[in-house]
Amino acid sequence: MNKEIELLAPAGDLEKLKTAIDYGADAVYFGGEMFSLRASAGNMNVDEIKKGLSYAHDKGKKGFLALNIYPHNEDIMPLKEYLNDIKDLDIDGFIVSDPGVITILKEIIPDAELHLSTQANMTNYATANFWKNQGIKRLVLARELTLTEINEIRNNLPHDIDLEAFIHGAMCISYSGRCLLSNFMIERDANRGQCAHPCRWNYSLVEEKRPGEYYPIEEDSRGTYIMNSRDLCMINNIPDLINSGIRSFKIEGRMKSMYYVATVVRAYRMAIDAYLKEPEKYSVDGYWLTELEKASHREFTTGFYFHKPDNKDQNYFTSAYSRTHEFIGVVIGYEEDSGNTIIEQRNKFCVGDKIEIFGPEAGHFEYFVEKMYNGDGEVILSAPHPKETIKINFGRRFENGNILRKKKEVI
Numbered sequence: 287m288n289k290e291i292e293l294l295a296p297a298g299d300l301e302k303l304k305t306a307i308d309y310g311a312d313a314v315y316f317g318g319e320m321f322s323l324r325a326s327a328g329n330m331n332v333d334e335i336k337k338g339l340s341y342a343h344d345k346g347k348k349g350f351l352a353l354n355i356y357p358h359n360e361d362i363m364p365l366k367e368y369l370n371d372i373k374d375l376d377i378d379g380f381i382v383s384d385p386g387v388i389t390i391l392k393e394i395i396p397d398a399e400l401h402l403s404t405q406a407n408m409t410n411y412a413t414a415n416f417w418k419n420q421g422i423k424r425l426v427l428a429r430e431l432t433l434t435e436i437n438e439i440r441n442n443l444p445h446d447i448d449l450e451a452f453i454h455g456a457m458c459i460s461y462s463g464r465c466l467l468s469n470f471m472i473e474r475d476a477n478r479g480q481c482a483h484p485c486r487w488n489y490s491l492v493e494e495k496r497p498g499e500y501y502p503i504e505e506d507s508r509g510t511y512i513m514n515s516r517d518l519c520m521i522n523n524i525p526d527l528i529n530s531g532i533r534s535f536k537i538e539g540r541m542k543s544m545y546y547v548a549t550v551v552r553a554y555r556m557a558i559d560a561y562l563k564e565p566e567k568y569s570v571d572g573y574w575l576t577e578l579e580k581a582s583h584r585e586f587t588t589g590f591y592f593h594k595p596d597n598k599d600q601n602y603f604t605s606a607y608s609r610t611h612e613f614i615g616v617v618i619g620y621e622e623d624s625g626n627t628i629i630e631q632r633n634k635f636c637v638g639d640k641i642e643i644f645g646p647e648a649g650h651f652e653y654f655v656e657k658m659y660n661g662d663g664e665v666i667l668s669a670p671h672p673k674e675t676i677k678i679n680f681g682r683r684f685e686n687g688n689i690l691r692k693k694k695e696v697i
Contacts, residue, residue, distance in 0.1 A: 296540040303338040309548045310555030313348035348378040354403035369394040411442035424448040433530040440531025448533045455538025457515040519586035545613035549581040580611040615690040626677040636668040645688040
């Protein structure tokens, strides 16, 4: 039954792709070095895509390539060259939004499976059937749809067309990401993958004849981040998503960290599996949301799924992220003779710190760091250097890829 619902995770680079797969994703989506809407993500070259697909396929998972920019004339020839470079890769699906890209992709890779990007703003079943007739296999729904509207679209489509929707991550102030603000303000085109996120900026008002006099834009004391949306989070609404007819549950975040990917994928994996195992006995476990709050996020909202967002779905005070914990390391090995776990450090931690260790399975382990060593076996009191090798004896073995975190200090 698990195969009926797909958990789709972001893969900003090869390490994050492997992490997403290991922590429970059924499929991953990633960008190449060009033509996706996350130009500042790590992305992957052709060789890395090949390795990533091999890793996913060996574990029975899938990989989808984002080609969802809206290209200009100068992009067309490079696009054709790029498609010729990757046409022999075993890519499971291509995420597209522009009709020209779709046409070129069909010409160069005739058997490609096509997924319509949310950038195409698909909001009704008439449009859904239009795209179905263009050879689209999967429709990534616009974020501006309610669950009731999604269910109506599902009921007016052939059963062999899949519906995919975002269930977690950043929301865009513009209609399904079709934004011109970044291009207008600093000449970085959001529709070609270069969004500078001006919707997250703090704005003030300047009167034409009073240059230099800035006035806050506010109706009350809420603040001036007037376009700053909260993050989408549907962890407490898994049955509603499934019953609406959505097959693929998509997590936003190709620019997020490995820790973010592991934490969010793992939480949704637990929630989905709990429902699919015993739907009639299903109940929300508060542990899932607590875990999500340990990764970088803005305050949460359910977006458009239940109602049109209002002021409660915006954060007028700040666009800053919050999290209760920070990523401090990842397990990369184990010494049989000494019993030491070998750790690659990611953020500073010290002897005396209380840390947590978790892997793909449910639950986590807590430890006080009593003693640790550097890569040469010398006793150290802190690990301040990025990606330095640390050794700690926890009295048990942890698998490679398990993650270490600690609670953030309150300042």
